[in-house]
Amino acid sequence: MKFGVLINEGPYQHQASDTAYKFIEAAIEEGHEIYRVFFYHDGVNNGTRLATPPQDDRHIPNRWTELAEKHNLDLVLCVAAAQRRGIVDQGEMERNKKDANNIADKFRISGLGQLIEAGIQADRMITFGD
Amino acid sequence: MEDQESGIIKKFIYVNRKAPHGTIYAHEALEVVLIAAAFEQDVALAFIDDGVYQLKKGQNTDGIATKNFTKTFGALDMYDVEKLYVEKESLEARGLTEDDLSVEVEVLASQDLKKLFNESEVFFNF
């Protein structure tokens, strides 16, 4: 089965990102396909390259990068939400004349259309939020 | 956009349960609805619990220095989003009536709004 996942909250602040991660891990083990993971609202903050959590705690952004690398996941940060919150890739940096970018590896920034497409194409859509 | 070619039409329901302005959920949820309009899906919006406050008349955010996105609800019919449902119990619990709302909606008791849930295929909660 194809799953679409929507994550509405940032790392650490809410359990949403952790629960989504565990769910996706289990879904993959059960043989399902993750069509897309879409990050909205503060969820885009999961895609920062600049987090330095304490060494004895999980590194949420890195964990997403590693999972995406291992299973070829499509991690999408909503462009409008990312612009509001300052999560920037090379393209956004140039377009909006910023002096830096901070997107984590294996994440990409794209439009809300990607969320709708996931809703259309996936067999199941699950939301993790507050 | 790509998916208009696939021809798949699903019944989407946007479940709005949060008050406007105190958090961004209501505002950014509406942005999804507007973008989604381009995909020509079957869309319904349900306003339940504090979500009913999103549609209240007379909101003016000048004093709190935020954007008054609620004005955009008035433009939804231009995007062919016409199915707006408000839960009767939530309105009544908040001392509101249909007359307090800024747009045309259908007010339904939960036992009737439940049917919309049962007919929907993709559920978006923010």
Add this chain to the structure above:
Amino acid sequence: MLHTINKSPFEKDSLTTCLRYAEKGSSILFIEDAVYGCTKGTQFEKIIQDNQQNVKFYVLGPDLEARGLDNSNLTTNIEIVDYKGFVKLVAENEKTQNWL
């Protein structure tokens, strides 16, 4: 249909709202802070028991364990599942509504 609830019923009304919408034959899964709502001796115990003839209740085990709870703390007839069980519930139900 599968309903999930993630907020504690002492914090938010998502459980009571969910119960207005859960049809006969549906499943409700408690995750994250909502698991507190499954415990014995709370003001929510009765409404959960009353709905058990129509709805099957589940709770996510790892979230219970994180909060120092186990089967002995739960009200009756709530099935504990792990993340794989969560995935199975989503797969087996044609629709999923996540009450936040």
